[in-house]
Amino acid sequence: MSISHANPRPAAVRLGPIWLAVPAIALLAVFFLFPMARLFVLGIQDGATGGLTTEHYQRLLTTPVYWSILGITFRIAILTAVFSVLLGYPLALWLSRMHSSRQTIMALLVLLPFWTSYLVKTFAWMILLGNRGVLNTLFMDIGLLDRPLRMMYNELGVIIGMVHAMMPLAVLTMLPVMNGIDKRLTLAAGTMGAGRSERFWLVYFPLSVPGVAAAGLLTFITSLGFFIVPAFLGGRGQTMLAQTIITQVQELVNWAFAAVLASLMVVAALVAIWIYNRFFGLSTISGGGSDSTTPGNGPLRVAGQKILRTMAILSRPFDRFDTRPGATERGFRLYPVLMLTFLIAPIFVVFPIAFTSASSLQFPPPGYSLRWFEQYLTSPVWLSATLRSFGVAFATALFATVLGGLAALALARSRSRWNGAIFALMLAPMVVPRIVIAVGLFYLMAQLGLVATNTGLVIGHTLLAIPYCFITVGAVLKSYDWRLNQAAETLGAGRLTILRRVTLPLLRGGVISAALFAFVTSFDELTVAIFISGGLKTTLPKQMWDDMFLQLNPTLAAVSVVVMLLVMLILLAAQKIQK
Numbered sequence: 017m018s019i020s021h022a023n024p025r026p027a028a029v030r031l032g033p034i035w036l037a038v039p040a041i042a043l044l045a046v047f048f049l050f051p052m053a054r055l056f057v058l059g060i061q062d063g064a065t066g067g068l069t070t071e072h073y074q075r076l077l078t079t080p081v082y083w084s085i086l087g088i089t090f091r092i093a094i095l096t097a098v099f100s101v102l103l104g105y106p107l108a109l110w111l112s113r114m115h116s117s118r119q120t121i122m123a124l125l126v127l128l129p130f131w132t133s134y135l136v137k138t139f140a141w142m143i144l145l146g147n148r149g150v151l152n153t154l155f156m157d158i159g160l161l162d163r164p165l166r167m168m169y170n171e172l173g174v175i176i177g178m179v180h181a182m183m184p185l186a187v188l189t190m191l192p193v194m195n196g197i198d199k200r201l202t203l204a205a206g207t208m209g210a211g212r213s214e215r216f217w218l219v220y221f222p223l224s225v226p227g228v229a230a231a232g233l234l235t236f237i238t239s240l241g242f243f244i245v246p247a248f249l250g251g252r253g254q255t256m257l258a259q260t261i262i263t264q265v266q267e268l269v270n271w272a273f274a275a276v277l278a279s280l281m282v283v284a285a286l287v288a289i290w291i292y293n294r295f296f297g298l299s300t301i302s303g304g305g306s307d308s309t310t311p312g313n314g315p316l317r318v319a320g321q322k323i324l325r326t327m328a329i330l331s332r333p334f335d336r337f338d339t340r341p342g343a344t345e346r347g348f349r350l351y352p353v354l355m356l357t358f359l360i361a362p363i364f365v366v367f368p369i370a371f372t373s374a375s376s377l378q379f380p381p382p383g384y385s386l387r388w389f390e391q392y393l394t395s396p397v398w399l400s401a402t403l404r405s406f407g408v409a410f411a412t413a414l415f416a417t418v419l420g421g422l423a424a425l426a427l428a429r430s431r432s433r434w435n436g437a438i439f440a441l442m443l444a445p446m447v448v449p450r451i452v453i454a455v456g457l458f459y460l461m462a463q464l465g466l467v468a469t470n471t472g473l474v475i476g477h478t479l480l481a482i483p484y485c486f487i488t489v490g491a492v493l494k495s496y497d498w499r500l501n502q503a504a505e506t507l508g509a510g511r512l513t514i515l516r517r518v519t520l521p522l523l524r525g526g527v528i529s530a531a532l533f534a535f536v537t538s539f540d541e542l543t544v545a546i547f548i549s550g551g552l553k554t555t556l557p558k559q560m561w562d563d564m565f566l567q568l569n570p571t572l573a574a575v576s577v578v579v580m581l582l583v584m585l586i587l588l589a590a591q592k593i594q595k
Contacts, residue, residue: 033429037438040419040482044441047475051456052282052448058275058459072276082260086280089257092171092246093239096178097186100235101228103179103355104186108227110352111187112194123191124587129359130184131533131583133540134244135560136576140362141177142168142248142568143369143377150365150379173249178239184359185238186231193227213331217324233292237285241449244542248564257281258451262546265455278452285449363580370573377568388574398559398575405539405556408470412477412538417531419478420485425519428493446483450543453479458547468553476544481534488533492526532586540579 062069076082107126111119129137144150145167152164167173201223202215210218243258250256257277264274365379373383392398423442427435445453457476458467466472500522504514520527542557549558556575563572 033426034432034434034438036426036429037423037442040423040486041438041441043419043475044444044479044482047457047460048445048453048479049441051460052452055275055452055456055459056279058272059279061272063272072272075273076276076280082277085255085257085260088254089240090284092174092178092254092256093236093242095175096182096239096242097232097236099175099179100182100186101190101231104183104231105190105224105228107183107352107355108187108190108194110349111191112197123188125356125360126184126187127587128584129180129363130188131536131540131587132363133542133557133560133576133579133583134181135540135542135557135564136366136579137181137363138177138245138248139560139564139568139572139576140366141173141180143365143379143573144362145173145176145249146377148378153379168249169251171250171254174246174254177245177249178242180359180362181242181245182235182239183355186235189231189234190224190227193230194224197223211332213328217328217331221324222320229292229295233288236288237447237449240281240284241451241543243451244561258449261451261455265458265547271459274455278455281449282452285447289447366573366576366580369570370577372570372573374570377570377573388570391571392574392578395571398556398571401554401556401559402578404470404553408473408477408555409535409538411470411474412481413531413535415474415478416481416485416534416537417489417527420482420534421489421523421527421530423482424486424490424493428490428496429498442486443483445479450480454544454547457544461548467548469548470553472548473545473553473555476548477538477541478534480541480544481537484533484537485530488530489523489526492523496522532589536583536586539582 059072060068060070062071111122111126114122142149146152147164147166147168149167151167152161155161155165156163167176197220202219205215205219241258242256243262246254246256247259257280261274261277261281264270264277368381368384369377369379370388371384371386372378372381373385373387374381420442423438427439454476457472457479461467461472461475466475496519500518501514504518509517540557541555542561545555545558546561549555554562556579560572560575563569
């Protein structure tokens, strides 16, 4: 009698949600982490023998001009961060006091300059600040000046241009933190006898400090990698580190020394992040609570409290002025109007220049014509660059939304111990200065034969757009009701069916918004395009960059208007979809 033993059926492998993040992790590992590592190794490698050497760092230490450039870079980045936060705080405070629907509308006025190309904004400031620019012409016409005031090719012009570029980022970083502050706390302090100054400095402001610090951190790190504004609005005395890196790679072909300079930039960014994490915790950037390990009664905290008490005492005399209901609000509206004018007006100055009949930049225009739009639309070079930018942006939006969205979904559903590391990796391309990412990509893609190809551009732009898609989809997932998925599963639906028929339709607004933001990120991107595009594979921002160096002409204004209108339409579409 034989007994047959049936082979046990192998258990099905059930993949956890964390695997949804694998495609994004793989892309970042190959085209972000690996190029960064190779770039840093280049700084300590002998080009002839391949051995380790400190020659390149010794050159940095013994050459005063590079220390001067480092000092200029850090000084301008710090000043930009300080002014962006100081000028942006009252604007963010004003927005936080609005009803959510009105706040959303007014925030669009901040989003518009935020998403407008740095090239367009810099071109607008060149029109405004030049010796024959709008401001000098206006000041001399009204008799305020006898001769043009020098506002360009110096540090003043650079700071104005960079603060204009960074203040929207500061406002949009502080606003969510201010929205999360319980307004009843200041009311409770008022019932206990605290004046307006005490309520603000001792209650409200300390609660907003994590947002202030996050805004300072992001604006400082972003400013470290700036090169567009100082290249056009600054002079030799405002040469920044990113410009030096571009020169080392494109003109001197000194990869090793460019790697050393890039390493210094990354180290500076990491030190700034470490300091922020030490006192506030990185989770506060994404809207979480502070996980700071700083002792509650540490010396810095005690010193900070003394400063705030002093500010409250110094501000107390102003509590007596016009305390009637609504008076403070009416006086408080003037500053936001001025700041919104500062953010928006320079952009719209480009519009009349685009329709000028003159062959040079004159304001006001002597007449109006469509000749510059006709020249743009009939130029094979401009049309080719525009069509390529559209194609690359569409592909970037697709890949970045899929990869970033899947990664956000993975972290929302997973409780893995790797969540923190994956979260940091997804945001890393937004934190590391773009010039460093571009140089690392250029070194790798030159060996892979992807330079001056659309594939190389799409990969580079996808890296930069993934963080925005990850954050946008992740924000929508925070309010998603996962019981709907459980109900669908009890009815027999598989995971793919649930994703396709339940999750994606409910997340449609956030997903489309993420795709639109990824599209704008790619369409306006210049840093990667400078290195990866080339020859006939140039993009619209790269073509604008080249033309701005050759000659400023109204054609650039016409192109800038086209770019701005596109950004405005996309922002309005994203806003409507989110509603």
